[in-house]
Amino acid sequence: MDSGTMRAAVLSGHGQPLRIMDVAIPAPGPGQLLIRLEASGVCHTDVHIWRGSVVPAAAPSPFVLGHEGVGVVAAVGPGVTDWSVGERAGAAWLHDTCGSCAECRDGEESFCQTHRAHGFNVPGTFAEYVVADARFAARLPEGDASMLAPLMCAGLTAYGALQRAELARGETCAIFGCGGLGLYAVELAVRAGARVIAVDSDEAKLAVAAARGAHKTVLATPGLAGGWDADDRAHVCVNFAPTTATWDVMLAAICPRGRIIAAAMVSQPVGLDQEWLTASGVRITGTSVGTRAQMAELMAIHAREPLAGEITRISLDDVTDALSALDRGTAKGRFCVMF
Structure with missing residues (x-):
């Protein structure tokens, strides 16, 4: 891999093995972060997307699944003042929401009917880097990345x-x-x-x-x-x-x-x-995943006393096997891709 590309698991056909390939490292736009990922959990929702049970109105390019990513801020986009390079950050299901509907105004943003999600509407976390909206990125406590990653969706849900x-x-x-x-x-x-x-x-x-x-x-x-x-x-x-x-x-x-x-x-x-x-x-x-406020509460709970987790650590090359195991119901605990 050269300095301008990253390894990613890309959806090329529903139910087909994800293609492990080099793609361009994305650049953070205004209000965004580029996160160099340490780990990404594999969620049953990824199975639904992989199988085609749920299909986005417009597929992201590249179509990288995953929404339980944790890592370190590698770059900040224009206008971002409350994040710094080197801070730990998480990319969860919610990439962003409209911010103006009744659900968003009432603090129930996970029910926003036009929200965008990592690994569904925008490229996700089965890759070495991911772009996250700085407003929705999770602030992480210290600790093992493989224990933190599943909290981005499974724990939050x-x-x-x-x-x-x-x-x-x-x-x-x-x-x-x-x-x-x-x-x-x-x-x-x-x-x-x-x-x-x-x-x-x-x-x-x-x-x-x-x-x-x-x-x-x-x-x-x-x-x-x-x-x-x-x-x-x-x-x-x-x-x-x-x-x-x-x-x-x-x-x-x-x-x-x-x-x-x-x-x-x-x-x-x-x-x-x-x-x-x-x-x-x-x-x-x-219920639908959780809000940013609930994420902050969950991270505080984990920081006080880490939540237990039965984690199977895998490489990016093994992610299709993990999806298949989840699909069959034979998975024990959570799979976590380690980068």
């Missing part, structure tokens, strides 16, 4: 989901799906003072959830909805599993006036009895 649920100390919180996101949610909910029940179909993942502090683990079985323990009725149920199979169990597990939070991307419909809603007062809503 878990934290944002619990914030969306308004989880309070002493409440019972049922976490459905104990992959990378769910395990972060388990740990964060425990730290928030909740009684945490972890639910998964994989006993090995439940063992990890228990080690992260879950007060009870429940193996997901076909008859679980009919056999949920009445003593475990939850104030909050959060779904991180990319399946409709958790829906009936959450309806059985939630207590009156409880909150159900959809955090996984599940496109298939589920059944809902509106009369049950009127009787139970249950609130059902979704």
Whole structure:
């Protein structure tokens, strides 16, 4: 690689192996940073984009996936006064938002309907360098880059989901799906003072959830909805599993006036009895990653006591294999590309 190019994993066809190739190192424009990446997490959303389940209106060029990048500021663009070369910075899902819609004005910028995302609307972090909007770049604490990178999306999504649920100390919180996101949610909910029940179909993942502090683990079985323990009725149920199979169990597990939070991307419909809603007062809503303010809070939490992570460190050449493992559901914890 010469000084003007960088290695990147480029999408050339949906479901096809990403092409590892040299592309030009981008230059930061006004208000932007150029980040030399130390690491990039691999997220299940990258799988959806790779497979073509979600397609941007206009593809970036080059189409580099990834949105969990951490590194060091290599250059600042015109007009940037609050960042300096050499500072650590993160590039998360949000590249920028419109700043003027009701969602942005209300501090709910992750729901901005015209936001742009790294690895989807603009080139992402499966590359040695990435351009980030200086306003949206995350300020990072000290620590291992491979532990920080997954927090840019997985950790933030878990934290944002619990914030969306308004989880309070002493409440019972049922976490459905104990992959990378769910395990972060388990740990964060425990730290928030909740009684945490972890639910998964994989006993090995439940063992990890228990080690992260879950007060009870429940193996997901076909008859679980009919056999949920009445003593475990939850104030909050959060779904991180990319399946409709958790829906009936959450309806059985939630207590009156409880909150159900959809955090996984599940496109298939589920059944809902509106009369049950009127009787139970249950609130059902979704969550979308998290805001800059929530990112700053999460970084402060991690700085005080680093969040645990089951990280498999890989090279850029292995990123397609990582996407395939996530697609098959055989990944253990989080993959992280190291540069």
